[in-house]
Amino acid sequence: MDYQPIWLTFRLATITSLILLALALPVAYWLAFGKFKGRGVVEAVIGLPLVLPPSVIGFYLLLAFSPSYWFGAWIEEILGIRLVFSFPGLVIASILYSLPFMVYPIRAGLQSLSPSLREASYTLGKNEWETFFKVLLPNCKPAILTAFVLTFAHTVGEFGVVLMIGGNIPGVTKVASVAIYNEVEALNYSVANQYAMVLFAISFVILLLVYSINNRLLRVRQSA
Amino acid sequence: MSDNQLKIAIRHSLHTAHGEFPMEVSFALEKGRIMALTGPSGAGKTTLLKQIAGLQTPLQGQIHFDGTAWLDSENHQNVAPQHRNIGFVFQDYALFPNMTVAENLSYALAKGSDATIVDELLAATGLDQLSQRKPSQLSGGQQQRVALARALVRKPGLLLLDEPFSAVDPEMRYQLQELILQFHKRYHFTAIIVTHETAEIFRLADQVGVMENGKLTRFGAPAAIYLHSDAPDESFFIHGEVLRTALAGDQLLVDVSIENKIRLIRLPLAMQNEVTIGRKFVLHYPLTFPQISWMS
Structure with a gap:
């Protein structure tokens, strides 16, 4: 058995979860306490990955990331990276998918x-920033831990999106779930079983x- | 120009379980006064307190403190709660669960300011032994003392207390009232305390505002509001007995027993002949303006 897909899976899940944590903190704060119109639109967009088939998300991301369309071409021109069939592309797709x-x-x-708690912090002279990091976040550690693990596990379990935009390049985009699929297609059931067992065991221990x-x-x- | 320190005139719209009704409050308070704000729940007391703190904004009006406009809706001025010279004691204490008692207090320190006030307040509240505990390891009364101490760390000119003692037993309530009076003597703040307890009002306050349906229907000294009221009694009664009396300046300090607890109330000197030891009385205690009447 080749351990590269397993390693790639956990690298993808870790990077995705860390970036997503940094992105989600302000978004969650904004949704929890912000006063603005159009909250429903924002919530609906964030919730889309819950209801859409991964292949739909994968399909549109494939189009967006493709150098034949303006976004993919623009990214390639600015950053010099091609998002489609690449690890950075997988990370971006996973971020959207697990948002x-x-x-x-x-x-x-x-x-x-x-x-x-918030009001008390304000009356003690502290601004929103300090209140958020010193009072609010430390007091919802269990929620943050849960969010991080759900995101991590969801990324580990990702299949459809990866297959659509990542393909099957060993060491770049071939994650464990895709490797299992490949082995089963090739009728290598025992190798598929090994991948599956490793994913199963590691996921269980993490949870x-x-x-x-x-x-x-x-x-x-x-x-x- | 009067020597009023706090001047308030606001209009707002209150949303309650009984619908929406207009709120209109104006009053002024001299420096160093303790004002009790009382009245039925839903009358707008907490809203008013939060508006003074800047945690809520009334639709229009002015709030001035020490000559500074905290709120002036005509000139679009609205000072943030962080920059109003206030301390706030919340009904649910609002202690930060992730911090110890000492950390809760030092959190309130401005950067680079003198930290000795924290030790001073910990000692004064008798919390020095508990300073390394988390709030969850404290009793209700201890938590309330932390909340009070924390609100005083920044040496506020105005202390706002929202039913601070509603969740503690009467004995603890008495001790906490004593603590407020001690702190008031030491730090000379002006205070507004939301309370339903008549005994508490007599003990702490030199001004009472009665709020009903968003309006301040009565405002004055406790004795004037409660003892010479012509309002009909409607609600429940509290029986009590005079235990001891003492003179203090132009006031009569009276220990009374109410519901098997000893309470201290302050009465005007003019009542000296009425208040005799052993005399029993009934406090008619409707939600708004209780009345005293002698039984013997």
Whole structure:
């Protein structure tokens, strides 16, 4: 068995989750507390990956990333990278595909905090920025952890989008889920089984660790 | 020009369970006064307090403090809560769960300011032994003391308290009231406290504002509001007995027993002949303006 697809899968999931965390924090804050019109439109767009077939997202991203269309051509001209059939393209696609899994839990976590925490921080002279990082975020750690793990797991489990825009280039875009598909197509069931078992075991251990940590965090908070 | 420190005149629209109604409040408060804000729930007391703090903005009006306009809707001036010289004590304490008691207090320090005030407040509230605990490891009364201490770290000119003692038992309530009076003596702030308790009003406040349906229907000294009211009684009664009296300046300090608890109330000197030890009374306690009447 070739470990490269497994390694690539976890590299993709880690990079995607980290970038998405940085992007989702302001978006979640904005959705939780912002006063603006058109909130529904923004929420609908973020939630689209939940309901659309991955192949639909993959198809449009394929068109967008293609150098024959303006976005792909523009990126290639500005940054000199081709997004289609490349690792950076996979990262961008995964970010869009997993967006709701990062944004929604963090928004829910922020909204579950008592509004008086924010108000108290303001009356103590602190601005929104400081309030966000020193008061709000530390008090929704379980929500952030959940969001991070959901995003990570969702990216590990990604198949349709990757297949559409990444293809099957070993070491570049051939992630574990695609490798399993290939091996099954080639009737190499035992190799497919090995990939599947490794993904299964690692995913289970990650979830187990996260929920143990989460339970401990919650217990610490509840203990009086 | 009067020597009023806080001047308020605002108009707003209140959204409540009973629909929408106009809110219109104006009053002024001298420096160093403690004002109690009372009245039925939903009358707009908390809204008014948050508007003074800048956490909410009324539709129009002016709020002036120490000659500075915190709010002046005509000139589009609205000072952010961060820059109003206030301390706020929330009904649910609003302590930061991720910080220890000491960290909750030092969070309020401005960058580069003297941290000795934190130790001073921890000592004064008797929290120095608990300073490394998290709020979740404290009792309700202890949490409320942290909230009060934290609100005073920035040495505010105006302390706003939103039903601060509604969730603590009467004994603790009494101690916390004592603490507020001590702090008031030491730091000379002006204060507005939202409360439903008549005994608390007599103990702490030298001004009372009664709010009903978004309007300040009565405003004056507690004795004037409560003891010479011509309002009909409608609600429940509290029986009490005079235990002890003492003179303090132009006031009569009276220990009374109300519901098996000893309370201190302040009455005008003019009532000296009425208030005799052992005399029983009933406080008629409708939600708005309670009345005292003697039983013996």
